[in-house]
Amino acid sequence: MPGYAMSHADPLQSLYPFLHGDRQDVGKLNAALLESVQQKAQDSVDTKTAFFARNGAAVVEVARTIAEIFRRNGRLFTMGNGGSSCDAAHIAVEFCIR
Numbered sequence: 001m002p003g004y005a006m007s008h009a010d011p012l013q014s015l016y017p018f019l020h021g022d023r024q025d026v027g028k029l030n031a032a033l034l035e036s037v038q039q040k041a042q043d044s045v046d047t048k049t050a051f052f053a054r055n056g057a058a059v060v061e062v063a064r065t066i067a068e069i070f071r072r073n074g075r076l077f078t079m080g081n082g083g084s085s086c087d088a089a090h091i092a093v094e095f096c097i098r
Contacts, residue, residue, distance in 0.1 A: 070095075 013020050016036065019029075052059065066076065076095050078088035 069076070076092070078092045080086070080088035
């Protein structure tokens with residue numbers, strides 16, 4: 001299929017254009033990599049801040065509900081598929097130690 005390989009290469013190249021092309025100055029490359037890491041870290045912080053600004057009260061309410069269920073000797077069942085199964089296992093372990 002013409003253009004297929006190119007369409008898969010372009011997204012990565014657009015994310016990290018400084019890694020493609022001719023040989024580059026190591027200092028400039030390191031500066032570009034550092035800037036990329038800092039931008040991704042800031043994006044992570046911004047995303048979490050926005051999420052909790054919108055949903056913080058709901059998160060607290062869910063935590064209170066789970067705590068009340070545990071106080072009544074209730075159970076927490078978790079499940080997931082793929083990466084979500086790792087998240088499910090992680091939260092289950094967190095609740096094993098009260």
